[in-house]
Amino acid sequence: MNQKLGIDLGERNVATAVAISKQNPKPMKGKFWSGAKIREIRGKYAHIRRNLQRKKRLDLVKQIGHKEKTIVNQQLHIIANEIIAYAKQFEKPVIAMEKLDGIRENMNGSAKLNRRLHTWSFQKLQQYIEYKANLEGIPIVYVNPKNTSKRCYRCRHVAQVNGREFRCPKCGLVYNRDLNATINIAHALKRGDGGAVNPLNSQMKS
Secondary structure, eight states: OOEEEEEEEOSSEEEEEEEEOSSOOSOEEEEEEESHHHHHHHHHHHHHHHHHHHTTOHHHHHHHHHHHHHHHHHHHHHHHHHHHHHHHTSSSEEEEEEOOTTTTTTOOSOHHHHHHHHTSOHHHHHHHHHHHHHHTTOOEEEEOOTTTTTBOTTTOOBOOOOTTEEEOTTTOOEEEHHHHHHHHHHHHHHTTOEEEOOOOOSOOOO
């Protein structure tokens, strides 16, 4: 029997994973990957760029950007490897992730938060996960992201989310907001609300 694994991507937790199955409807073995290291890298290089721009050393700004990209991509590879290792502990795992088309354009946070989120390599991490999953024979399915962060995984009521907890006004569920979204992603796969992904080419751009 296939195990459905939901993977949610975000800023505080760059990735959150959880498993569900027909035999065990309760979420199993939730796991978080902190985004703190990548935030630290982004902040460090943003500071360096500002200093270079003030000194009008624009020739070095591009070099700094390449170095930052390389370091961030290394972190994303590490996270993707750990996500695949997490998936392999389950029998016949299938990974579900959100279709990200337009997701950042639809964010309703502050201008500062939106700028920070635009710097995140959501699609790059998904590409690494997909590539590494294909090497292990693990299927990837992308699902509709609508209301995954706002829907109560237990009663399916849609509510506004404030802070780090999801609080359902209908059934009273109080749950980590990232885990709640991740379970909804896995449930979307379970309901068949997505499409299979074709295998990637053997070459992965960094």
